[in-house]
Amino acid sequence: NAGVTQTPKFQVLKTGQSMTLQCAQDMNHEYMSWYRQDPGMGLRLIHYSVGAGITDQGEVPNGYNVSRSTTEDFPLRLLSAAPSQTSVYFCASTMDRNTEAFFGQGTRLTVV
Amino acid sequence: QQQVKQSPQSLIVQKGGISIINCAYENTAFDYFPWYQQFPGKGPALLIAIRPDVSEKKEGRFTISFNKSAKQFSLHIMDSQPGDSATYFCAARNDYKLSFGAGTTVTVRA
Numbered sequence: 001n002a003g004v005t006q007t008p009k010f011q012v013l014k015t016g017q018s019m020t021l022q023c024a025q026d027m028n029h030e031y032m033s034w035y036r037q038d039p040g041m042g043l044r045l046i047h048y049s050v051g052a053g054i055t056d057q058g059e060v061p062n063g064y065n066v067s068r069s070t071t072e073d074f075p076l077r078l079l080s081a082a083p084s085q086t087s088v089y090f091c092a093s094t095m096d097r098n099t100e101a102f103f104g105q106g107t108r109l110t111v112v
Numbered sequence: 113q114q115q116v117k118q119s120p121q122s123l124i125v126q127k128g129g130i131s132i133i134n135c136a137y138e139n140t141a142f143d144y145f146p147w148y149q150q151f152p153g154k155g156p157a158l159l160i161a162i163r164p165d166v167s168e169k170k171e172g173r174f175t176i177s178f179n180k181s182a183k184q185f186s187l188h189i190m191d192s193q194p195g196d197s198a199t200y201f202c203a204a205r206n207d208y209k210l211s212f213g214a215g216t217t218v219t220v221r222a
Contacts, residue, residue, distance in 0.1 A: 004155075031208045040121070042114065042201055042212035043156070050208060058209065090155050097208050100146065103155035 002026050006091050006104035013081040013111045021107050023091030024077040029102075030092040031076040036060065036087040037106075044088060049074055081111045115139055116204050118213025126221050131189040133216045135202035140181060142204035142211075147176065147187050150199045150215075159200070160187070192220045 007022045025032065033048035037056075045058030049068040063085060065077040074093075078085060088108050092101040118135045125131045135145075144163055148156035161170045162176045162185065163194055168174045175188040199219045204215040 003124075007137075033208070033210075035210075035212075040214055042116075042118070043213045044212070045209055047210065059211075072204045092155075094208060097205075098144075100161065101210060102159070103148075105153075105155050 003056065004091055004093050004102050004104035006089075006107050007102050008037050008107060009105065010108050011110070013078070013109065015081060015083060015111060016078065017081050018079050019081065019108070021078075021089055021091075023074045023104060024075065024101070025074075025093040027093060027095065027102070028071060029093035029095045030071065032068070032095070033058070033062045033094075033101075034066065034074070034076045035090045035092065036085075037090060038087050043091065046089075074079070078109075083108075083111045085109065086109075114214065115211040116202060116213040118202050118216060121214065122123050122217040122219070124219045124221060125189075125192045127192060127194060129192050129193050131187075131196070131219075131220075133187045133200055133211050133218075134184065134204065135186065136182075136184045137211075139204070139206060139211075140183075141206045142180060144205040145176070145178065145185050146205070146210075147174075148201045148203060148212075150201065152222050156201060189218070192218075194220045194222050195209050196220050 034046040035043040046067040146161035149159040150156045178185045
């Protein structure tokens with residue numbers, strides 16, 4: 001029973017590089033989201049999706065892209081990494097708006 | 113600007129003591145208030161949650177108190193144990209979107 005799986009767990013990027021953070025869930029949840037966690041700021045919503053083909057911006061979307069071609073996968077793309085994107089990234093999924101959110105184990109990203 | 117304000121930032125409690133964490137919000141569209149527990153290197157996990165039509169919810173040693181008129185809610189951890197040492201986040205949900213507090217690091221001394 002995998003739940004929400006994020007890869008990689010750790011990543012170091014140089015400024016200007018691009019990369020994709022992977023997120024997959026096996027619970028057939030419609031709603032998926034990406035958060036970043038920074039010290040003293042809790043978790044902030046980057047992008048979310050309410051189903052395949054539907055995405056929208058959260059609180060801090062700049063510098064990130066998402067797409068949702070399948071129910072299971074919701075990748076997060078950094079187009080040109082900046083040091084301000086150094087953070088821990090969490091993917092979450094929810095069955096519907098009345099149930100709890102399940103979080104992945106996180107990806108710790110460092111941009112140098 | 114955070115929509116959910118959480119305090120304190122950290123607290124230390126003796127084993128067997130009570131930990132209290134407070135949160136406040138402004139957006140009356142929030143309709144679900146969960147608390148998450150996070151251990152180092154792990155993702156947040158749901159601990160307990162409450163809806164605004166209920167003033168208190170208890171699950172084991174964990175209790176949420178909710179004051180709708182004051183737009184405040186709090187988590188009480190009774191008989192705190194060393195295994196409770198973690199970071200706790202309050203959150204509030206509007207539709208599918210969660211807004212989180214800044215987190216409280218709880219340390220339980222044996």
